[in-house]
Amino acid sequence: MDVEVPTRTVVEALVGVDGTVDAAELYEVAGELGMSDQQVRLCVKRLVAEQKFTVEGRGRQAVLRMTPHARRAAEPDVEFVRFMYRQDAGEVSWDGVWHLVAFAVPESQRPARDALRDAIVRLGGAALHSGLYVSPHEWEELVEGEAAQLGVLSTVTFLSSADLRVGRESSPVDLAARLWPLDEIAARHERLAEVARVRLRRLQEGVARVDLLRIAVELAAEFTRAVEPDPLLPPVLLPAPWVGAQARALVARCWAEVAASADRLPALFRMYDDALDDLR
Structure with missing residues (x-):
């Protein structure tokens, strides 16, 4: 592939x-x-x-x-990668609390408003209404940092609740399926899993350095394509078994093979391997 x-x-x-x-x-x-x-x-x-x-x-x-x-600017967020794998391993549990962010940035600051909305979505937020977003994660500090950097923190409201209902829907699992495009997220991870399976077999057979680096670059590109739009919802909100966790587990095995095979490992892959080291 x-x-x-x-x-x-x-x-x-x-x-x-x-x-x-x-x-x-x-x-x-x-x-x-x-x-x-x-x-x-x-x-x-x-x-x-x-x-x-x-x-x-x-x-x-x-x-x-x-x-x-x-x-x-190019350094991967190692803590984000570590959190992702810890959650996949069941080491991070959800407390049932929804975290909401609302903002009312005036039209005169439209570029900042658009940038804040993009940042909130990038952090995994789902829109409930115009200017109102929700996440199952404690993301207040991250959103506050983005808003402060854009100069619009005074327009942002933070709240949390264990009681969220959209229309008549209040089941957390059904809310997650309604608010986030889980089918699209799963499809990207299914592709990542297939790419990782093929590369893992090649790595286990042994490859020259140039081929190893090519495989590592391909994995990094596909991993980014799958993970960046993923809100990393807690496992209890997702279908089981969740293909995202399966795909990332395959990629982790690939990183381990790359790390074991390569001298002078590029910084990106060394960071990935270091992020996973504590979980092995």
Whole structure:
């Protein structure tokens, strides 16, 4: 099963712990993914123009260096990954409390209002009404941080309740199925699971470094595609067995194989492996 990988994802995924990318390795891995040298060169040129990388040297002899600001922005949220797997393992339970956020940002601050709404959805919130969102997680600190950064914290109201009803529906499981697109979330994880199964078999057979890095990049791209839109609802609110947990378990096995096989593991995959280390 092929995986669509953006060129800049390849570049960012191959950043080492010292913040550099070996151009020779970049071109080799990108070539394995079906990308032309010209495609890579244009991507690097854009990344340099965006001040995300600097380049020392030319062509395949070059070394790309990620700027400090870009490194901070690109770092995966290790705590988020750790929470995800702890919840999948049953180490995090839901207390039955719904956490609600309401905001009334004036039209004069429309860009901030749109940005806050996008942030709330990105954090897993589901819309109950216009300007009113809900999550089963304690997300107040995260939402407050987003609102404060946008300068609209004074327009935001936080509340929590163990008694949530939409129309006549009050069952937490049925509410979750109504409020979040579980079929779409499951479909993305079903694809992730299939991608991970195929890659795991190849990793267990043993592969050369360039193939290992290609597999790692493909997994990272598909993992991000599946997980970023996932609200990570507590297992008690989801159908059982939940394909999301199954897919992520397969990916964790792949990360372990990558970590065991690779010298000079890129920083991204080292962070993933470190996040899972405590759960093994």
